[in-house]
Amino acid sequence: MSKREVGSGNPVIAELNDVWVGYNGKWVLKSIFLNCRAGEILGIVGPNGAGKSTLLKVIIGLIQPDRGSVSLFGKKPGKEARLDVGYLPQISHAERSFPVTALDVVLMGMYSRIGLFSRPGRKEREIALNMLSMVNMAEHAGRPFGVLSGGQQQRINIARALCSNPRLLMLDEPSTGVDSVAQEDFYVLLAKLRDEQGLSVIMVSHDIGVITSHADQVACLNVEVHYHGEPELCISDEIMEKVFGKDLKIMVHDSKCATCHMRHEDV
């Protein structure tokens, strides 16, 4: 399956319509139009402070937009829609000494489903161990989470997210603290989950290389969305590299830029 075909024509699962978010009197997100289709990996790229994490939080309803509308699985993002989302925040090193094993962390993914007053039992353990095998971490099940490498912790977090049978994975800076070999393996895993389970992925990163080589669709963000389309077009533009280090203000807006609001003005 070529990247170009992945997801196109599938139903839209997440959509932002003219979303504005302000913080302390400044816009951190301006007029965002964006969508993600089922079974596609959408990469959102932009420098630090571009509003990437905010954008993710808006999509899952952790932050309410000041203007505009968001829909997740056709609903307003809330508790119900979130049940279908697996969310992986940035790896935090503050958690290193937290006294849990890899298996404990994966089991957390099922806590909501188990309900109050009861503990994970044999069935939950079995599911958790299956998920650990799926991400190739079965032999680390009993190790303390804190001693695992960044890449291993990330796989554990994926396994935890998969426990709740999500339709969409949301990843915040998945490359942070992960060496390049582990990164490559990780994106192969994401592609496998997309192809075998029809999982959709939205990930944000400041690493343009990672996004363009592993995403089916790319959105370039710096407060506004400057590009939304296929990664080949995004990276082939030599301006892209120049622009990315400093200020993001370009780019190609063409007919493929399906949801881009500038389509009508520029093209």
Place this chain on the structure above:
Amino acid sequence: MIEILNFEFMRNAFLAGIILSIVLAVVSFFVVLKRYSFIGVGVSHSAFGGVALGSLLGISPTLTALGFAVIVSNAIGYVGRRERLSTDTAIGIFFALAMALGVIFIGLSDKYNTDLFGYLFGNILAITRTDIVVVGVLGTIVLFACYFFFKELLFVAFDSEVAFVSGMPVVFLDHFFLTILAFAVVISIKIVGIVLVSALLVIPGAAASQVTDRYVSMIAVSIGVALISTTGGLVISYYADLASGATIVTFASLIFFIMVGVGKLRKR
């Protein structure tokens, strides 16, 4: 060792000490993991306002201290969630406010109350049978609360954002835990005192975290540290004629430093 148990007040002190050791050890497990140490300081000091109010109105200071501690801990949690204020700012404000109210209440009361010193630094001579019942009942409530909501509290402590996205009632759980924390503080006041109780909300969990990497063993070690500190501290304070609360906290700190050393050796 046996002869100190001949005194009723020492028997009461030991009994109360053992119950509150277990309670504080479990609460301290979460305090350390959630990084709530300073909240513990704020909540315990706010109990002073409650004690003074109870003594002014002539009602049970334990009851009013509980009211103050519950209100202040939840207020800290509420304000700390707002965007414009950080938790430590909220603690700084409510902590001082409750202490200031305490001083005003003492001033309004015409009787000179020697008891207040006991509440500040602990007074095992003042522990009555009723106190034991109060410690037992409130302590049991805290332990059951932690038991029934254990996996939820653990998940929220691990990563509250992920817990929220996966459907956990994070805000409720935070206030629930802050209320538990207030209960734990209030039952410790008579033995350890308002000023020093926050130490026992931190030291057992912190000491345990140095030598364990599973939550079950961390809780077990935390309980062990608290029990040894409290009973050992009581014995030492009796024979050396020292203030009980201060001796317990000093002894607990000593155990903490030993645990730090043990943890370093183990990692080699």
